Amino acid sequence: MRTSHTHTPTRFCALCQKAIPTGSRRRRWCSATCASIGARLLHRGFRVERCRARRCSHFVVAPPSQRDRFACSRSHLQQLIREAARAAENRARRNEAAGVAATWTTDERLAVAAMTGATPSCVYCGHLLVVRADGFSGRGTPTKAQFGVDHIISLAAGGTHDARNWVPSCGRCNRSKREFSIADWIARDIAAGREPHARLVLGDLAAGSGAWRRDPQTGEIYLANRSALVRP
Ligand SMILES: [Zn+2]
Ligand SMILES: [Zn+2]
Ligand SMILES: [Zn+2]
Numbered sequence: 001m002r003t004s005h006t007h008t009p010t011r012f013c014a015l016c017q018k019a020i021p022t023g024s025r026r027r028r029w030c031s032a033t034c035a036s037i038g039a040r041l042l043h044r045g046f047r048v049e050r051c052r053a054r055r056c057s058h059f060v061v062a063p064p065s066q067r068d069r070f071a072c073s074r075s076h077l078q079q080l081i082r083e084a085a086r087a088a089e090n091r092a093r094r095n096e097a098a099g100v101a102a103t104w105t106t107d108e109r110l111a112v113a114a115m116t117g118a119t120p121s122c123v124y125c126g127h128l129l130v131v132r133a134d135g136f137s138g139r140g141t142p143t144k145a146q147f148g149v150d151h152i153i154s155l156a157a158g159g160t161h162d163a164r165n166w167v168p169s170c171g172r173c174n175r176s177k178r179e180f181s182i183a184d185w186i187a188r189d190i191a192a193g194r195e196p197h198a199r200l201v202l203g204d205l206a207a208g209s210g211a212w213r214r215d216p217q218t219g220e221i222y223l224a225n226r227s228a229l230v231r232p
Contacts, residue, residue: 014038014048014059017072028059053079104149104166112149112166122170123211123223124150124177124198129168148174152223157181164226173197182221183214 011020013030015038020030028048029035038061045064051072058072071077113120113129120129150169153159156179176197177185189196196202201221204210213224
């Protein structure tokens with residue numbers, strides 16, 4: 001039964017999680033005691049944040065040092081920790097599947113992103129990349145789908161994990177290329193009846209200018225400004 005009084009959903013005290021009595025004019029606290037403790041905490045830099053557990057409508061008082069794991073209860077905190085662990089596991093699995101046994105520091109990633117200028121883009125397809133100066137993990141930061149560092153010659157194919165072998169690439173190209181050389185990757189896309197991911201590379205080769213060149217002897221594709229880069 002719905003009456004006009006029950007339209008407002010139950011609100012819960014941001015401090016003790018008890019339901020706030022209906023008709024109370026307090027918005028965040030259940031009682032005068034919680035209100036005075038809450039006010040003192042807010043004064044000290046604590047914030048009122050929504051519980052991050054899915055479909056939870058509770059609010060919590062978050063300490064200034066806490067970043068993004070706000071939970072109203074122990075069980076919701078455990079749920080958030082489990083979700084974070086699962087996400088990390090999936091990331092690790094994807095990296096392993098892509099042959100990425102290597103890691104990059106934030107500074108290295110930023111340097112790689114800057115290789116294509118002020119608006120970083122994928123060297124293979126030209127897709128614009130989202131890059132943030134404050135790192136590459138956590139909420140609201142780019143996922144692998146948006147920004148990745150690729151080894152031109154994959155580690156699985158004997159490439160080295162150093163700057164000469166790094167390029168900024170989008171997650172789609174990164175995942176599609178895998179351990180293939182660029183020439184084999186393009187050939188594989190064409191054989192599958194797809195438009196090759198590496199559109200920029202094909203454009204440069206067709207024009208005979210630009211960043212990408214093909215070695216007439218070996219057929220290998222390389223970056224002109226990194227002529228020292230050779231297959232090991
Ligand atoms: Zn309370
Ligand atoms: Zn919750
Ligand atoms: Zn791309």
